[in-house]
Amino acid sequence: MSPTAQVSPTLTKVTRRAVFPFTAIVGQEEMKLALLLNVIDPKIGGVMIMGDRGTGKSTTIRALADLLPEIEVIADDPFNSHPSDPELMSDEARDRRDRDEELPVMRRKVQMIDLPLGATEDRVCGTIDIEKALSEGVKAFEPGLLAKANRGILYVDEVNLLDDHLVDVLLDSAASGWNTVEREGISIRHPARFVLVGSGNPEEGELRPQLLDRFGMHAEIRTVKDPQLRVKIVEERSEFDQNPADYLERHHSEQEGLQNKIVEAQNLLPSVKIDYELRVQISQVCSELDVDGLRGDLVTNRAAKAIAALEGRTEVTVDDIRRVVTLCLRHRLRKDPLESIDSGYKVQKVFASVFGVELSEESQG
Known part of the structure; x- marks a missing residue:
């Protein structure tokens, strides 16, 4: 989510799987504000969203990722490295730049990575192929979810059910902006700058206070009680499901306006x-x-x-x-x-x- 990102032309037509538009989400203002502020300044440290089931947590986060403008990345780099900002480059990309290699650049939508509840540490952080490293003398690294989430959004549903050790790993990477994998004396690191979004239901248990404190913001959401507002939410969702293309077209100008506002805010910050x-x-x-x-x-x-x-x-x-x-x-x-x-x-x-x-x-x- 670089401040230099330009407004994406892909808003003008539906070329991917249709995602419910962010600007059409009714209510839950606290959650929407917290997410927008973290996108503008990822150093805030992420959002923990606690609330009832079926209140649109996942829908809102996917909608935000879809709203964000495209970013420039090095085309053949597995970490979504920035083509010119050294702070957002992997070590390998920086070495290539220092050797004056020409780096192929492409534009890509901001990634939203879902972290499965049963994910292992290797799946999250990546693994080193020791055999290849010893036999061929190269650092053979298989990137994990943190690599894919760099410069994007990492979403952990039911974070309060996730193993505490994994939560520690995620929070450390989110705070430092780097992920380091070490095995048998071999160490590899890569940038891991992402907006960490966790969600959960308080009925299923709380996070430990020392982990909860590491999330920048904490949004509480409740099931809407007003019958008229509930009807409006149901109607909006039904309209979208019946004809996504028309629905997105109707909200195109609002989406584009908010997208521009986010880019301007990133530049102004x-x-x-x-x-x-x-x-x-x-x-x-x-x-x-x-x-x-x-x-x-x-x-x-x-x-x-x-x-x-x-x-x-x-x-x-x-x-x-x-x-x-x-x-x-x-x-x-x-x-x-x-x-x-x-x-x-x-x-x-x-x-x-x-x-x-x-x-x-x-x-x-």
Whole structure:
């Protein structure tokens, strides 16, 4: 998801399997906002989406991947390496560039990789063929899912049921941007810059707090209760299933508009500033909520800048912080089994106190 990516011409016609358009998804604003902000700034650290079954989690994530503009990649590189940015190149691609080799370039849709629940570490990280390495003297590497997900989206459904060790591996790669595979004294690494999206149902168990804290944002989604809104969701889905091509054509201009907005936001992000006073107040909120570590401060600052960029501004406002602070901090609070207050409400209450603003009606509701 390079800031230099151009708007894709493939939106003008349906050339691939039809995917429900992102702009047609009704409700679930919190989840949609968290995903958009991570696409604008992948360094936010991914999204954990917890909610009821059948609330459109997978549909929304696939829709986002389909919406994103095409990216330039080195055609014969298995890691989707960027043709000119060394930070997004594999070591092999960088060596080829340093030798002034001509690198074939192609455009490709942003990949969304599904991580199966029963995946092994070899399947995720890749494997080294020791026999070939010893007999032929080459680093024979079979890329895994992390290689395919580079510069894309890695989606883990039911992440709370995934082996803790694998979750650690995913989070380490997402944080460092690199995946390293070592075996029998041979080490291979490749770029693994991806937006990590996990989803799950709280009824099936929670993630350990130290793992949950590593996700940049945490969105909670609930089944829609309003009967009229439920009818609208069902009707929209039925229309899409009956005639995907017509449905996509009707939403083409909205999709193109949002795609342009994302590209502009990615380009604008480096110019966005946040006042020192606001940064101090963000850290005060984290301190009063007794948030461990500094991840909460960092992620809230990044997310506030990303939302300002999304709206075409270069200055972060108090309202920008209000809209992201719950997403960034609710999962970092220490759990008190005797406390009945909702973690999101608690974050908004402390935010309102520190920033000297009124608690919004939405938060009180």
